[in-house]
Amino acid sequence: MLETWSLRVLVEVAERGSFSAAADALTMTQPAVSRQIAALEHKVGVALFRRVPRGVAPTAAGAIAIDEARAILGRLAGMESRLGAFAELRTGHVRVSAFPSANTEFVPEAIRRFSDLYPGVDVSLVVAGWRQIRSGDVDVALVTNWDRVDDDGVDLVPLLEEEHRVALPAAHRLAGRTTVPLRDLRGETWIEGSHPDCLGPLEGLEKALGGPPRIGFTCDDWTGKQALVAAGMGVTIISTLAASAVRPDIALRPAAPALPRRRVLAAVAPRDVRTPAARAMLTVLTTLAAGYR
CATH class of the missing domain: 3.40.190.10 (Periplasmic binding protein-like II)
Structure with a gap:
């Protein structure tokens, strides 16, 4: 398989017209450039340059090799540029x-x-x-x-x-309380939601209520769940992560005992x-x- 560096040397010799000029451009010695071209000619099995009075010129095969090398190096440069854009977060x-x-x-x-x-x-x-x-x-x-x-x-x-709060209709009898005792919600209808925005670990809630919550509605939609609470159809639990998005006609209150953090x-x-x-x-x-x- 051809090496990228050999292709670079090939193109540089073609553009400079001599091994010595290419060596200066590539910070190499002239013998090192000659060896690179000789190794490349040996690998492809054909001469790529011929001697002329003031340097070298491509052979017919060399002209084809130089065009292909330029195309390959251009594609590699393009790939590096595009991948660099991903790495530098300019695209992606x-x-x-x-x-x-x-x-x-x-x-x-x-x-x-x-x-x-x-x-x-x-x-x-x-x-x-x-x-x-x-x-x-x-x-x-x-x-x-x-x-x-x-x-x-x-x-x-x-x-x-995050913490959890009890969500009550604004007109609920306990909405004015600073903290809502869960035992006072024992007889309430509860609104369940989808995981993980649900009533959470029910064991703790059941213990505080003195029995399992009476679930009257299950609503996976965030807007619909709030609408049910605001309409007085039940109460639910809402995390503080979403507190700023709660409707103004819903009261969020800490519970006693405190609901589990998440x-x-x-x-x-x-x-x-x-x-x-x-x-x-x-x-x-x-x-x-x-x-x-």
Whole structure:
């Protein structure tokens, strides 16, 4: 197989018209250039240059070899340029997945910050999960410690810890309380959601209520779940991660005893195969999470 450096020497000799001029341009000795060309001619089995009064000129075969060498070197330079653009985050694509409450404010803000820093990199918010990290269909997936993530081929990076609040209709009898005793909600209708924006570890809630919650509605849609609470159809639990997106006709109150906290993590590919764009998005997420309240 021909070596890239040999092709570079070939082109340089053709452009300079002599071995000595090519040697000066390449910071080589004239004998070293001669040896490179001789080795290349031996490998391809044909003479590439002929002697002329003031140097060398390509043979017919040499002219073809020089054209091909220029094309190959040009393609290699183009590849280096394009890959360099990915490495320097001047271009590329990063795909993020997250659960609904994280998508209310936290993830959109992370995407905005990332896009401000790296305007040439496309960002997609996709419906997927941490398992797609392994297949390469997702670059960063937000998960919680309620998820059972198999860490084989997936790294988990802690981002933040959030609390949970009881969500009540604004006109609810307990909405004016600073803290809501869960035992006072024993007879309420509860609204369940999709994982992980659900009632969470029900064992703790059941113990505080004195029995299992009476679930009257299950709604996977974030807007629909809030609408049911606001309409007085029931109560639910909402994480503080989504507190800023809660409707004004819903009251969020701490519970007594306190509801379990939840850790939010970023699932990413292992460091040695993580793309530059994924590394940059992870940095944005961890920076944003550090200032999260």
